[in-house]
Each structure stands twice: as structure tokens, then as C-alpha cells.
Amino acid sequence: MTVYKVSYVVTGSEHPGAIVNLDHAPAVGEHITLGDHKFEVIEVLNLVPPRGDFHYIHATIKLVATFQD
Amino acid sequence: MELTNILRKAELFNGLSEDELQHVASLCGERRLARGEILTTQGVRGDELFIVTEGLVEVLITESQNDSHKIIVNLGKGQLIGEMSLVDKGPRSATVRAIIEPTLVQVIQRDQFEALCEQNTHVGYIVMRNIATDLSFKLRHRNLSEGK
Numbered sequence: 595m596t597v598y599k600v601s602y603v604v605t606g607s608e609h610p611g612a613i614v615n616l617d618h619a620p621a622v623g624e625h626i627t628l629g630d631h632k633f634e635v636i637e638v639l640n641l642v643p644p645r646g647d648f649h650y651i652h653a654t655i656k657l658v659a660t661f662q663d
Numbered sequence: 664m665e666l667t668n669i670l671r672k673a674e675l676f677n678g679l680s681e682d683e684l685q686h687v688a689s690l691c692g693e694r695r696l697a698r699g700e701i702l703t704t705q706g707v708r709g710d711e712l713f714i715v716t717e718g719l720v721e722v723l724i725t726e727s728q729n730d731s732h733k734i735i736v737n738l739g740k741g742q743l744i745g746e747m748s749l750v751d752k753g754p755r756s757a758t759v760r761a762i763i764e765p766t767l768v769q770v771i772q773r774d775q776f777e778a779l780c781e782q783n784t785h786v787g788y789i790v791m792r793n794i795a796t797d798l799s800f801k802l803r804h805r806n807l808s809e810g811k
Contacts, residue, residue, distance in 0.1 A: 605811050
């Protein structure tokens, strides 16, 4: 079992980003949804060395769409 | 999914044995939050620790000068809430609100969790180390967000 703990930082927007555990590593070009917003991953870096089953990732994302209620 | 398998994917319990995880699981209760429902309120004393197992919450701080709110981060699956009150016993440092429905959290009473950590020093060491790592990660996230 590998867990990817990801710090999503949003560029070009006031959105505060998110911290989320994933079961796969984020990839450049991938689209993700956080609440009412859809983002594209534009950069992925290892933030600190892995420990045990946990990998610590920093991903820069940009807003591509906002859903309306 | 069995609760121990869910807890194993939360960093707080990284390094615990199966028996230790089962003991932790016996202290947990699930809470389901509607969209917009408040989990913790800034400035209010809190005696519970939360682990998000599904959904997403936003963490807000109120700036005392002008009473305005600022969302500082969203937290999703596997993330820990209430760890600062566990460590320093101070009031909640932020308001936490669900932004997806359903959002599910596992709730652990602080007193019961502290008692487990004192009875079993291996659990206590692992948990405190993992809380330190989590706080460090959150700080790194904040630094990166503010530097963008």
C-alpha cells in the first residue's frame, strides 16, 4: 500500500489549494476536482523524502472550470 | 472497507501494528457532515480529533481586526483535524466546514486517545511523530501557497 500525500497549490488564483491523500501519484496534465472547482496539474515534485508507505508530493495546479450549483 | 484499512491510509497511524490499529479503531466513531456543516469553530474549546475519510472540508480563519474570513486550505481524504488542540489543549485555531456532501470523518475523543498513548508508549511515540510530520507538511503547504 502506497499513499501519496499531496499538497496542491493553485497558481493564478486566490484558491487556497488543498491537502489530500491519493492512491496514485499525481501526473502533469491530469484533471482533478476540489469541491466546485476543476483544475489541471501543471507540475509535480517530491516535497520531502518518503517515509514508510507515505510519499509527500507538491503539485502545482491551475483552475480550468468552476461548477455552478 | 474495514475501519483499520481506512485508518492505515491516514498518516497519523503510519507505523502502528495491526493490534494497535484495532485498538485505535475501537475508539473511533463516524460522523457524517452535510455540505456547509461546521465541524469545529475557531476559538471554541475542542475535545475531539478528526480524520477525514471521505469528502472535503475548508479551513477558515477569522481575522480579529475586521472580522473577515479567509480560507487557508482545503483538506481531503486522510487528513487530520484538531491535532493542535490535542497537543496544546488550546481552543480551536480555525473553523472547519464541509464543502462536499457527504463528508465523512472518524472522531476520536482526546482523553481516550491520550490514555492510549500513555498506556502504550510505542503508540504514543508514533502518533506524536506523525502529528509533527503532519504539522510540518501543513506549514510547507502554507509557505508554498503564500509564495506562489
